[in-house]
Amino acid sequence: MIGIQFYPDKVIQALIKELPNPKWSKEFAMVYIINTAKNLNQVFEKFRGVAWVNGNSFFKEKPIRDNEPVDINWYRNRIKTKSYRYVPEAYLTKLELKRYALNTCKTYISQFEKFINQYPNCPIIELSEQEIRTYLQLLIQQNKSNSYINQTINSIKFYYEAVMEMPNRFYNIERPRKEHKLPQVISKEEIQSMMICTNNMKHRCIVGLLYSAGLRRSELLNLQLTDIDSKRMLVYIRNAKNNKDRYSLLSETVLKDLRIYYKQWKPKKYLFEGMLGKKYSTESVAKIIRNASEKAKIIRKVTPHMLRHSFATHLLENGTDIRYIQTLLGHSSTKTTEIYTQVAVHNFKLIRNPLDL
Incomplete structure (x- = not known):
């Protein structure tokens, strides 16, 4: 059920009577209606412009990540100009x-x-759905991607729903339909060629680990020396996406390279360190993969995430159970992992093309 508490008010009481089949609970001392998406939408529609609906007790908070502290002071300390509007301090505080x-x-x-x-002349709190829709239409006309538009909507909703505590204020804002793109994959031979063409041992280890353990770029950069378990041949991945820890495979080939790399570079804490012992940057990893693919004469643009996709696809083609692949990748559901069945070629090889029959 959706429970509704409110201060006595004739207008609100009249509007509540217009909700679908409202009832009174003596036990909880509040009005309630059946919890459906349609009814929830009606609550916000009914009181739009009349009252603010505070749904903090109803909506679940986003899980807290137990990672290192988020430092966004750069945004506070920027040199500011009068002609530009900056996010309110409350926005930064809520993110922290x-x-x-x-x-x-x-x-x-x-x-x-x-x-x-x-909208430089309009107070932020007064911006309405109309202004948001107009801005989204502008982004569509600029050919922005669906992902970009969804990120924009999320950033706007965060201000009104999380910072201003007005949950679902823009419940009806239309989102682009989800794109169902297949993961981009390269062959095992192309990956081996990338590693052979990479003379720098640190760079070779980065290419090898991204592929052989199916790592996301952020997971690679967070790896510490103690996360490489050479006795059990596992890589320990901490605080990954959705705040999950997991294990993945450690390749014997990569382990040999890692031992040579360690003797040469002697990292202190993180497996791959940049200047002054800090974590390697995401841009550096992208550049390493791009340079390695160019040296290997791979025509397509190769990204760090393509190595993760290739890891999963090659495991599937070799007959690995999809549930094991799900665990190695850290997916919450096999539905996410099943997308690789559409790019694995082992099943297609069993089908004879009608032109060749």
């Missing part, structure tokens, strides 16, 4: 309190600032 990942913080701040600067 909820401990959102740093990349999420950067995206939200950037997208929300672009939105409010589209």
Whole structure:
């Protein structure tokens, strides 16, 4: 059920009577209606412009990540100009309190600032659905991707729903339909060629680990020396996506390279360190993969995430159970992992092309 508590008010009482089959609970001392998406939508529609609906007791909070502290002070300390609107301090504070990942913080701040600067003379709190829809139409006309538009909507909703505590204020804002793109994969031979063409041992280890353990780029950069378990031949991945820890495979080939790399570079804490012992940057990893693919003369543009896709696809083609692949990748559901069945070629090889019959 959806329970509704409110201060006595004739207008609100009259509107509540218009909700679908409202009833009174003596036990909880509140009005309630059946909990459906349609009824929830009606609650927000009915009181739009009349009252703020505080749904903090109803909606679940986003899980707190137990990662290192998020440092977004750069946004506070920027040199500011009068001609540009910056995110309110409350926006930054809420991001810190909820401990959102740093990349999420950067995206939200950037997208929300672009939105409010589209309406420089209108107070942020007074911006309505009409202004949001107009801005989204502008992004569509600029051929922005569905992902970009969804990130924009999330950054706007974060301000009104999380910062201003007005849950579902823009419940009816239309989102682009989800794109169902297949993962991009390269062959095992192409990956081996990338490693052979990479003379720098640190770079070779990065290419090898991304592929052989199916790592996300952020997971690779967070690896510490103690996360490489050479006795059990496992890689320990901590605080990955959705705040999950997991194990993945450690390749014997990569382990040999890692031992040579360690003697040469002597990292202190993180497996791959940049200047002054800090974590390697995401841009550096992308550049390493791009350079390695160019040296291997791979025509397609290769990204770090393509190595993860290739790892999963090659395991599936070799007959590995999809549930094991799900565990190695850290997917919450096999439905996410099943997308690789559409790019694995082992089943297609069993089918004879009608032209060749």
